[in-house]
Amino acid sequence: MAVCVAVITKENYPLYISNIPAANELKFHYTVHTSLDVVEEKLSAVGKTASDLRELYLGLLYPTEDYKVYGYVANTKVKFVIVIDSSNTSFRDNEIRSMFRKLHTAYTDVMCNPFYTPGDPIRSKTFDNVISSMMMQVC
């Protein structure tokens, strides 16, 4: 079950972070912030080999004791990070990929909103609903 979802711009500041449970938010802030290092590393590494055929799904960024952190980068360098509880081992790679795809489409919907300025924090209810459905789908 996803415990934290974050959307990060290409300047590496967060547009949206939400987590369940709502307590201990700062810890997730820290986790996502440090995982950016790994994301950047992967981006720069792959960029050397084939610049156009880059895969969007980055996979497991790093495991910690309690959590696993997965990353996904869109072509506009917008990063999505999902933190998953390690106790839930039944998550397969495909399921994570589908979660990211849903996240990506929800994000593009937010972008399509003509009243939304890129760079502002995301405050859309639809987006919130999609996220909470992802976070509570195994409950």
Next chain:
Amino acid sequence: MTDPDYTQCAEDHQCLLVVVKPLGSISKGNFSCVFDKISSVEQATLQESHRATWIRYKQYYPPENNDWGDFQAHRRVVGLIAVAESCDSQELSQIFESFDGLRGEYGTSLYNWRMFVFGLTGEVVDQNRTDVDFVSDYEQLGGITRTVEEFTSSLFIVLESKRLDRASEKAGDKMPLLCVPFEKKDFVGLDTDSRNYRKRCQGRMRKHVGDLNLQAGLLHEALVNYHIAVETLRSINDFLWLAAALEGLCVASVVSHYGTTCRTTKARHQGASTQAEKEKRSRAGMQEVLIDPGSLTTNGIGGDPSLEIGRAKNCLSPDDIVEKYREAISFYGKYQQAAVIELEACIKAVRVLAVQKKRSEAADFLQNAIYIHVDVTEDERIQRYSVLSELYEQIGFRRKAAFFKRISAMQCVRAALPEPGWKACYELLLDTLQGYNLSLDNPQSSTESHHGWPAVQLRILHELVYSSQRMGNPALSVHHLTFLLHSMLDFLSEQEKKEVSQILEKYAANCRGHSTALEIREGLQVQPIALSKLPIIRSMKIINLPPNLRPVKLKSGDGLSTPISSSSPFIYSPIVVQQRREQRANQIDFQWVQGDVCEVQLMVYNPMPFELRVENMGLITSGVEFESLPAALSLPAESGLYPVTLVGVPKIPGPVTITGYHTEVFGIPSRCMLQNLSHCKVMCSTVDVVPALPLTQLTTSLPRCSGLIAPSTLGDVCCNVVVRLFNGETQKVSVQLENIGKQPVESIELDVTYSQQQRDSGTCRVTWDTQELQKLIPLQPGSLVDLTLSIHANFDFSNTDGSFTEMQDGEGIVRRNVSFLTLVTLYNPFFIPATWRKGDIVVTQVVRLSVRPSGHQHL
């Protein structure tokens, strides 16, 4: 083995370990001098061959670690140097005793030992101990170097002999089983003749020989030996030693690929590990050094090309190095007691990978290293996290490095510590700021997009403030809190804004904010922060003086009718030079007067959710001297644009430029420069100040009129007085002229303006005596003179339409009425600057008297 050595790198495997210890009453400074001198001997050579071995020196090494010397040869202490200072012979015998005790601690692993005794002169030199050197004073450190070189050569000789001993053992001989300390009891009572056992012995011995070869500088042989050991041990599944052999293989390959260029810089920084000491090692980048076959003349392989082949055959490729390290560490992981070895291996691997620039693998290794549970004391946790953070920094993972630095800072001040190290905590936190994208030098303005994570940055800033407060440096904590308030203003909630401002006020009450650059630590200075958001200034405008005080330029003295501009030689020119519109719009076409109170208007906005009290708000100017009179104001919560007027008095004539303003909010003084404010609109900020002009005041004893007639021009200060005259009457009106300024009045001109009606009908005349007027000037400051005006009324009753009304009384008699004239005199009762002499242009302010009738008549 209890404490891991975080400073190890892969090249340490080829070094001989020598321990240098102080004895007796030697002082720390002296000892470190001597230690530096000793450590400068890093290589030991033999006379006959050109090989060299490396030496590393440590000041503290627990004897238990020595027991692992069989496992990995570089862990064994092979040399002991003691440094002592003594003044008399009793102490000397004590020192000798302690030296022997030390030797005993390290047991049989020592190849050789030496002692240096300082401070004794001639009388006890005839000791019969050959291993003790007496040096008379600290100036003769050169001799020590020579002794140490001899000492290290002797170590090398012993090493060589051991190596040759071991290498010459044949495979069939009975050899002892090398063990690690926790394994010893496992092998009691085991059958010593089984094939398994013999293979185990052989494998372990091979690995040991490989170690010795590596130390002796024979890379090729070391590689061969390691390969054999790996084969042997893999077949019998002796995991611990297999892992050690793999690690040795990796190390040898690393050395042969990259050389040992980092040795010299590293050795100098090895010293006693103190609490929270951050070892700033600036390594020269290790490049891949291809070993020239011609230069390697090991005995046995004398520079022939077969070395190159041998190297290619046995040496691992860089990718293989990573693989083997991974394998080795996973094998180490099977043994709980080998946790320290595992940790050190991880750290070494990370260093190697950092050089190879394989960052993600290095991150994997480091991640693994975090989870190895080593039983460390509280003090060492700090060092552990510091080292982790440094390694992350080397890989280039800045954020993780900042994260771990913060953790180690928190460890410094844990509650369980008897004496929390707030200063160390503060220093560590300062270093984390860069990783979180915070820069103390320039707080970002709100218009740019904020870089970084607000929640995390807020947390770090709060911790910085708290630790600097506890550290006992209130100026720093005030500065940091100001920084927090200024740069994070947009991200604080309302509650937080209130809290932060209250705390800031409390701190600032104890220690006012600084106004010059503050030095945080060596080499790092911060400028005081300009709180330009509290309040926000939206626009600034320079206001002209009130109309009655404005200086007016007069034409030059002879009063030509055509205006001649003094700068151009042309009398008439069809070309009219026009100033450009926008220039004219931006220039100010009025002047300020020296000595007068001049105003600047600012529109301010208060962004805080509570009432903001601003004290001591004034202008900062450049140009001539300008004395700014401070104002205090109190702005309601989150209120819109307020006009605020700041006043000042220019003291010297010349151009004045408004460059900024200063305020004091929450007890913190701040100076904001207008050029730094991007959200503030300024039309023009330079005004000319003209020299002081005299001020005059007119008063009269005539009764005032109750506001019947509006002033003729807007802004004129006027005072309406009434004089009643009969037709044909002349009345003398006395007006007092007082010079209330500081300059003498040099000329007075009186000019009377009649309204249109009166001009036509010529009903009223105001005259005065010009001679009398001339006698009045110059009017000194403070003097009061009388001016007499005579007013003569002359109404023409022949023209009766509309100027007065007929009134009829009850009898219907139309009478000829007597009309009264009301005389309204307008003049400025306040300050009038009268002359301004600048070159040949004379400026005079006129006293304007304007006369109007009122069609007023009554019986």
